[in-house]
Amino acid sequence: MDHLSSRRRPALIRDLSRPNLRHPQLHRIQAVEALLQRGFPYSRKLAAHSSCVNALAFSSLDGRFLASGGDDLNIHLWDLHEEQVTTPCCSFRGPRRNIFVLAFSANNRYILSGGTDDVVLKFDATQLERPLNPQASRSPDHMFRHHDASIRALAPHAVQDDIFLSGSEDGRIILHDGRAAPSTRARAQDTIQFMAEVTGVLFHPIMEHIFATSDANGRVCLRDLRMAFGPLTQRTQEGVVHTYTTKLSRRSASYLSNPETGGISFNRQGSRLGVTMLHYFPTIYALMDPDPVAVCSASNLPDGTPIPSGAYTYANSCSTMKQGSFGGPGLDEDTLYAAGSDDFRAYVWALPPPAELAARRTRISHADWDAGAHAGVVAFADRSAGPRCVPVELHTPRARLGGHASVVNSVLVHPTMLLAASAGVEAHIVLHGAVESLLGGMRPTAPRVRKVGEAWAEASEEEIEEGEWETITLFDEILQREGNADVFDVRRWRGGDEGDSEDSGGDSEESDSEDGRVLLR
Template identity: 45%
Template sequence: MDPTQPTHPHRRRRSTTGRIYSDSLASNMIERTRREMFYRACAQGFPYSRQLTAHVSCVNYLVFSRKGGRWLASAGDDFRILLWDFNQEDVRSPSGCYSGPAGNVLSLDFSASNQYLISGGADNLVLRYDVSRLVSPGVQWAPERPLPALSVYRRHDDSVRSVSAHAHHEELFFSAGEDGRIILHDARADRRSPSAQGIYQHTTEFTGVQAHPVMEHIFATSDSHGQVCLRDTRMAFGPLSTRSNEGIVQTYVTKLSKRSLGYLSNPESSSITFDCDGGRLAVTMLHWYPTIYALSDPYPLAVCTGRNNPDGNPVPAGERTYSNSCTMKSGAFGGPGIGEDVLYAMGSDDFRGYVWEIPETTILTSLRQEIPTEEWYTREWHDVVGYCEGLSATRYVPSEISTPLCRLNGHRSIVNAIAIHPSQLHIVTSGIERHIVLHSPMPSSPIAQDLSLTPLEVRKLPEYSPEDEMRFLGTLLGTHSTLHGDAGQSDDESQTILLFDHILGEEGEGDIFELRQCKENDDDEDDEDDHVLIDIMRSPSASPP
């Protein structure tokens, strides 16, 4: 035996390269397993559900807090904002309530670190609430004592259609109004000082604004004329000398064309949303389909329709499917627990929510059809709708995602709002009714126990008789809370459903090419109406809020 050798076994050193390789394999295996479980669960649809009931009128908007999704915020026509704690083992009732809105709430968003909740609505106000107070030691929430707003912003002259918090800066947030204003708010500054905010003034109503989730200077807007733009805060706000091109860095093509018609259609873009990494943008279009765009591509990648049932079979003729002709709706991307938004969800006039699986951008780009102008006019294109910038421009026909992954039942009227939990396999929907529906692929989960199977039957839109017409007029002229703002009145929900049944019967299933005609010279007319820039950063005469 060599005395120079150690008497104990020598342990081999594990190389750093080997450890990294092993960790990478383990990480990839975990990620692959997580994705397999996710798709297996989604393939079953979301057949289990529970009603979350606390509102007393229509619920217009739903949003989960960022990152883990502890809080669900809901609001609507009862002038209240409720917070639901999804850290509970069995969520059934709200954990907090905020007061302050004096009109229907139309939009909500959480700040970058979830400390604040921002709301906007039909009272022209933007309200900011301190969520941290709900979890502060010694603070007990009582339903009869809702918490007031921390700050009130009165810079809009018409309904605030959308609010969006900056993804990185806790004190910055956007608001978009029907007064044609986009406002960049800075909560660190004095709200009464005009120099504390930047305003961009448009010539038509804004319907949406969204801060980019990654790039700190980028945000998107939509308006009632159908224009959807990507903008840069450094070009849109500040002194007039620094503003350029209305802040626009990208304009998305939203006009529609049919071979058989000599004009275009420009659907109203009623809301917009980014996916989690900001690589894709979804646009909700009134009387048309949700349309998906890549961030840097002006032409659409895909449209999401309900042409087929989830099993792939065509929807029978005469049976209602996805449509968006009534009410303001908002969609949502999601991919619970997998770090990538592969789903898009949207509410519908047929009393259901729809969830589509969105393929990768490269796949959608390869499937998109590009039709040169000459070919468009020299061939027949039956039932083909192309997107284009003008009558003489190339047509782009996006891929149609015609088979939804699943449909979400449980409602008796129109579904307006939808949100996908960021980490748990849950989707929430709401609309004309006063309750929220919590959907799940399983009967129990870490946050909800003993869920029930959701009925598959969908209420049919009734045929109207003279008696129904009289009841509708009674609802319209009576003291209906949705119409007259009686926030505390919990009326018979059937009145609300009757009201929107009648609206659907009158306005539903409209042809976008008949409802929204866009002449070739519309763009020229828009260019002549220069956008007005209000330089409140420098104007000493601007009036305080």
Template identity: 45%
Template sequence: MSSAHKDKKPRLWVPHDCLRKATSISSRRTAVDTLLADGLPYSKKLTGHTSCVNALTISKDGRWLASAGDDPYVHLWDFNQETLSEPAWKFVGPKSNVFTLAFSASGQYLFSGDTRADILQYDLSHTTSPIASRSGRPSPPHASDNQHDDSIREISCHPEQDHVFLSASEDGRIILHDMRADARRTRAQGILQQIAPFSAVQYHPIMTQLFATSDTQGAVCLRDVRMAFGPASQRQRKGVVHKYVTTIAKQGQACMAKPETSSLTFDREGRKLALTMLHHTPTLYTLEDPYPIATFSGRHNPDGSLVLPGERTWSNSCTMKYGTFGGFGSDRDDYYAHGSDDFRTYLWKIPDEAALREQRVVIDHANWDTCADAGQIGYAESYFSPRYVPAELSVPHARLTGHDSIVNTALIHPDRPYLLTAGIERYIRLHSPASASPSTEPLDLTPQEVRTVAASDPHSRTLLLRAMGIIDDTVDEDDEDDRNAIALFDQILRTEGNGDVFEIRALGPSQDDTSDEDSDGEMVDSD
């Protein structure tokens, strides 16, 4: 730990109730910015899982944190507890890896989706006593739904109706579910089918007739429920009302590329949409604009200095990741957080939308290769279309440490200054700007050292062989699962890290950006 980090004085907690009682909106935002001036230097581990933690979600009221991953349990953590040290409740049911969790509108139900295509519904109406979970067995699911034929990539609950949700799957289907329907027939109220596997789905948080989707071919669309699943006379274009341009060009490259979008998220007002792209930087759009207004990167350190060549920085080449908007107690989602292959979590402060749009540059195709900025990235509908170069948010507000492997999920608490992160390891890390806070005992400063991935050598090969089960020797059982998972993903980083999207997802001049409503898939009715 650096001496500067050791000498940091403990900061006192500013209760989120004080933020709510601020005399004006601007003072609330100022209070949050002041609280986060030094980032979130304190943290603790939340332990309970026995394998990778893939999914995190928080209920709308901010009380419950749900977590799930590669073990057969869904954990429920209660922020109303005096000490957040263990799960308040455990659910059983998943028979394979869980990559998505979602709370219903009121928080009564929690849904999980796994790689066996099972969707499980848990009823939280009897989980008010933390003592019950310690003295009894984990609770089974209240109901299940098995309409999909492949891995569930995402579940998004209706913002107002507890029993209604959308699911996206690698079987190429978006299904609209209503859990009130008779399970003996089908709970699928409508099915949207295409050839390309879907990677994400999200209801718009306010305009509930709208939802956004992405697929593994890079198509990102805003859709209307009524046009996608309504009466046959109203259906058209598979519900697509707006497309977002994700095809990119790079100065000096003859080809274009279309990165795979692995997840997406709205801010609380539904004004902004952020995409997580494999082998590319997270990208920020406004709802009505097909072109992005900003990209997030780690080219600079939080102090503004340039990251030196050879130093590790933000990247996403190896796993499915999930970013989040948040306000840390403010009324507006001015921050965006995302995990990285460099074992850190990045937090950016988002400037005003108008300012970002003003910074965006449009360059005609004919002038593209004569621009002064070599390697510049621009977004374009087709090879001969103008390139839109969004603003680059290259200076993160903070870089959070505390993990020894890839961070896949970063989740900002809706009304408390907490940021929760998880990934390859078995624990969740709760980050805070203050050393003392509700729901937690005094927090320690987060270790600043970031583990590096060593070049392949006899020791690393031994770890990999052990992780693959090829050799068996005595190790500490408490560390075995993490060590095995870390060894496996270290090898993935050695072979796949820093992949070039213009080699992996290249498009030739004749391959224009095409929307998924032009694909061979078709929409079908439920039974």
């Protein structure tokens, strides 16, 4: 009888630690999830740049190549299929001024570069196919000189290699099509003009007509390409089909705050949007829900214990351009979100299922909020007299990634390998692995991280170039000035609600927003 009972036990209660030959995909997912539970405890550095590395990008599809660029004006490509990745497989002659953003086209035919010289460069990447051609040109095969200020974002189309969007501090988003006749000026029908600097633009990974935008006034929108561009008579609301709630409310403040939104990212499924916010936490939205479902903070260590009093943890107050990313290498869905921090670390959070987050967040009527029972709580609101939404706060990150001695700006999770890459103020890139054997071998990352103002010799035995140390010291000084800024002090918002009377205070500057409201910065 006992033998028969054991044979009839449901498969779900079997010992899942043993290989499940009848369900290999399930076993693979469980094995990957078990490895990711440990975070990315191993690391190694890639050294080829001579100054800050501002931009990272994995090649499309399988992420074989990692592109890096920064203040030294070089674009290096690293082949992650090599047994020992020690030097770039090839390099491109970059622009005349600092590189801010890199992107691969949909099928890796081109590499796009943008930065402070207002020019978008397009490089032929077909040479990356094996065998690599050492005689191939390293200069750009096309330059797009249509912007009047720094390029902040490049968005390759999800399918077409020749189509991409560029966003600039001149307030314009321009639609480019490499198949069209070259022109010295952007056509009006291919341009959207904002009243604020563009900080992000990104095509949806699946719906090829949908793209997201963010700007310095804190506005994040989902737009439709067919409604955003073309003759003015055919446009509708500049293509906006959805606007996300990004303003903050706190009971101790009589006004709302509108954090400056920086980098934006989609998960692979296009069901979630991540937004980095200056002076606040990374915020996660479901695609068609205006209110956020989660904010990613780090008041706890990865083991769940609270951060010791006075210790550094996640922050984004230094005025550098940070870019977060979703990831789920080896999994069918992206379950991780990663972002760089001012405390010289990168952070990785595990995201609960969307339905769970939506059920756990709290919605509060304005009357209840105004009653004053929510002291210390920060909520999201679209207007001063409107309802509030308190998303789930993810206090405990899955991992805190070290290996840096200054601010970390860019963190990317590899699409297929148990790997993440991070870069920032320093001249090297750090590769973080979930297993030690990746890329020819990694070492455990030292748990200790240099503190702001601490001399390098006191924090590490590694050598560092004098010029790089000068840059690190400069950013230490910036952090000491800006590190404790409160978003409600530096980004007050005067809304369009009737009867609003928030005072700007201090020496804030006024600027018109895209929807006609006045922003106080």
